[in-house]
Amino acid sequence: MLKKQREKVLEDIKKIEKLEGIENESNSLEMSKLNLEKVKVNSQIDELSNKLSGLRLQLDGINKKINDLSGSAIDKILEAISEQRWYFFKNKTKVLMDKNTGLLWVNLDYFEYKKSENSWWYSFEDADNKVLNLKIDEYTNWHIPKNCELWEMIEDKSFPFQEGSGWSIKNQFEWIVEQDNIGGYRNLKSSGSRNSFYNGVGLLIPCNDSITYDTYKNDVSESNPIYTEKEKLQFTLNLFVNNDLWPIFDDENITELYKKIYFEKPRLLEQLSEIQSQIDEIEEQNKNKIKLLSSEFDYTKLLENYNIDKINNSIIKYYKAVISWIDGLIERLDYFQEQKSDMIEEFNKIGLKLSQKYQENPNLTQRENELLKERQKFFKKNFELGMNDVTKKLLSYKKQAQSIEDRIDDINEGNNGISELAELENEKRASFSFIAENTANIVKNALIKMDYFEKNKNFAVAAINLWDKWSMDYKVLKTTYKEDLKNNCEKEDIEEEVWMKWFEDWCNTRFVIEQQFMPLIKEGLNGNFEAEKNGVVIIEDIVALLDEYKKKVDNFYKNDRSAIYVNYVFAANGELQEKFETELKLYKISSEFQKKLQDIIFSLEKNENKIFLINWANNLIDLPVDEIINFVQLNNLDSIPQNVLNQFIELKKKNFESYLSDAKAYGREQERRDKEFNSLIFKMRKGLAKNKQGQLAH
Known part of the structure; x- marks a missing residue:
């Protein structure tokens, strides 16, 4: 209701602003701000009379800005002021004002300028006594x-x-006047500012300087060289506006225009301010409700309204308390959802795909389907707001409490009430305190999720999109990429048995990479990186780096793997040489990934985050090493010296955590490991060559 009133007032203000010539939106917004400021300043003038002079200057400045924006309408009013000296007022009918001096004079149509009908003439003393306590149109000090x-x-x-x-x-x-502190009368038959002054009686026409100020007369003087003609006219307009006067112009249209700009509009703004204050007050009260429902929601504050002992000693009080408690939570939850409706709607749209049940893909293995299924389950649990589920759970408790009431009603209809009530009373049921704590916890968990989404909207949206993209990419690997590999190999007459083994290796590598995706998302959700400078953006950067690693692996198998096979297919120990060359290439990709990850690791401030990333990357860094070790052990390659194999196993025992405080030392350790890997590959190849020479010698 209040908001509709506000809109109506704003519409009325806009109509007036059209008259003022405020046509563009930016001017209109600026005008609204200035007018609201003007209302505030006028209020201060009423309350702080000792600051009147300073506030008048402030108000004049605001009026000047309004005039600058209002354009043609104000120019019309100023032009009318230039053509008129004397002003009666619609809202001060018993006075009129002289533009040249700012003095108010009594309106002789309302003032008894004659002492009486029988005796017209005032002595100076009589006149002085009359004006002493004179009050006309709320003006005193005549x-x-x-x-x-x-x-x-x-x-x-x-x-x-x-x-x-x-x-x-x-x-x-x-007419009674004063000259040089002497009272008398002025005879207006003669001219001159000091002439025709006599001792005697006359008629009375008082004046008043309440609305003017010391320099006004000089400011508006035609002979004043300091101010422009427009500035002088503005002084008079300011006198009207600052004293809340509604002057009557010779042109009725100007009188009406002045009324709209300087009377109707300010009053509309006051109404607007009052309505807005009421709205703000209501919204502030509602904010207090929202504060009850947040990730810091303390249900014990609400529980203070319930007498736990009395509730626990009465089944009737118990079910009524449960119903009341649930209604209170739902009421607050409904209001919370109303306030957050835009955000909830946005995330419900984003999370719509999460609500679909996972369909197992026949192109994927059981463990691959399980990985994607668990991934979707995790996202559904953590990224669906599920406010309807929260309400459903709460209503379930209310329904159970209502069932107690229904049973009591049924018992009251029967003839065995005492024993049946005793049976009902002795049934096991959760304490009211436990129900309150549990239901509040249901709400709080949902609100924690809501708070997280609100604070980390970009990450949440990015995470859901990444989940969708990564899941789709893996399905593409098992279909499109597999078909591409098959077609390319068939063109080069590479047997299916051979390229299928490559594809199996490819899928195994990709599976390890896929496994590394979820720990990053979980870390982002847990907020462990929020204290870092870039917060969850770091997680997104690492996911992007992991995606780059994944694409390089894909590119290797799509474009480079067959070339390695062709190079070694007819060479001595070709299969082994091919394997070593393959893992050497993959290790290079892994090493590049680790170097880029190093930059992120050492941009972090918290050691625990650095350690997390180092440990998280281990599986990826070890992929080529593990593949070599497994290959040698599975194939019982006696040609590979045991000491070389042991050195490969030792290579897995990294010590990167020792260099957390020294990026250069960390980099040197990585370079040492790279050189050692290359050296061990060389030794294996050398061992193969010696073994081949020995076989030829025999």
Whole structure:
């Protein structure tokens, strides 16, 4: 309701702004800000009179900005001011103002300028006593005009009440004035600011300087060389606006325009401010509700509203308390979901694919299907918001509590109520405290997930997309890539038995890489990298690096593997030489991966994160080493010296953790390991060559 009121007020403001010439959106927004600031400043003027001067300057500045934005409408008002000296006011009907001096004068249509009908004339003392406590249109501090003030007012005969010959007012010449602190009257038959001053009686026309200030008269003077004509007119406009006056212009259209800009619009802004304050207050109250439902949700605060002892001693109080408790949680949960509806909707769309049941792929082995199935299960558990499931679980508890109420109603309808109630009372059921704790925990776990998504939206979206991409990539490996490998090998007359063995090795390598994907996602979800400078972005970078490694392995098997086979197929110990060359190439890919990973590792601040990445990478780094060791052991290759094989096994015993504080030392250790791997491959090949020579000698 309040928001609709706010929209209605805003619409009314926009209509006025069209009159002001505020056509583009940026000006409109700026105007709204300035007008709201203006309302605030006017309020401060009422409350802080001792700061009036400073606030007036501030308000003038705001008005100037409004004028700059308002354009043609303000120019019309200023032009009207330039053509008019005297102003009556719609909202101050008993006074009028002189533009030249800023003085207010009484409206003689409302003021008793005659002492009485029988005796018109005031003595100076009578006049002084009358103005002493005079209050007109809420203005006080009236005074008898000085002789010069009266003459300046009437000299050009534009004063609305100038009637008759000479400079008479209301066809009367004698008016009470003061000159040099002496009271008397001024005869308006003669001209001059100090002439025709006499001791005696006259009529009374008080004036007031409440709305003007010391320099105003000089500021607007035609002879003032400092200010432009427009600036002088603006001083007068500011006088109207700052004193909340609604002047009557000779042109009725200008009077109406002024009303809309300086009266209707500010009041609409005040309404807007008031409505907005109410909205803010309501939203602040609602925020307090949301605070109850967050990852820091403390159910014990809500539990303080329940008398646990009384609930535990009464079945009726028990089921009523459970129903009330569940209703309270659902109410807060509903409000929370309403406030977070956009985010929930967004993630529900993203996670829609997670809700589908995993379908086993016939092209994948059992362990491969199991890997992808477990991966989807993990994502479903951790990335589906599942707020409906939370509500469903809560309603289940409410339904069970209601069933107790239904049973009591049924018992009350029967003839064996006492024994049946006793039986009901003695049944085992969870304590109310335990139910409260458990249901609150259900809600809290969902909210923790929600909080995480809100804080790490980009990572969550990226993780789901990566899951989908990686799962699809592996299926492509088992279909498209396999078919490509088959076609390429058939063109080169490579037997199926041979390339199928390559494909098996390829799949084994890819499977190890696939296994490394989920630990990274879990680490990102656990928030262990949040304290790092780039947070979960680091996890995304590592996944990207792992993906690059995967593509290089794919590229090797698609483009380079057959060439190695061709080079060694007819060579002595060709199968072994081919295997060593293959693992040498794969080790090079692994080494490049490790070097790039090193840059990430040493960009981290926490040692535990560094250790995690080092241990996480072990399986990938060891792939070529493990493959060599397994190959030699499975094939009982006596031609490979045992000491060389032992050195390969020792190569697995890395000591990278010892160099966590020294990136250069870590790099040197990696280089040493690379050289040792290459050296051991060379020794194996050398052993094969010696063995072949020995066979030829016999």
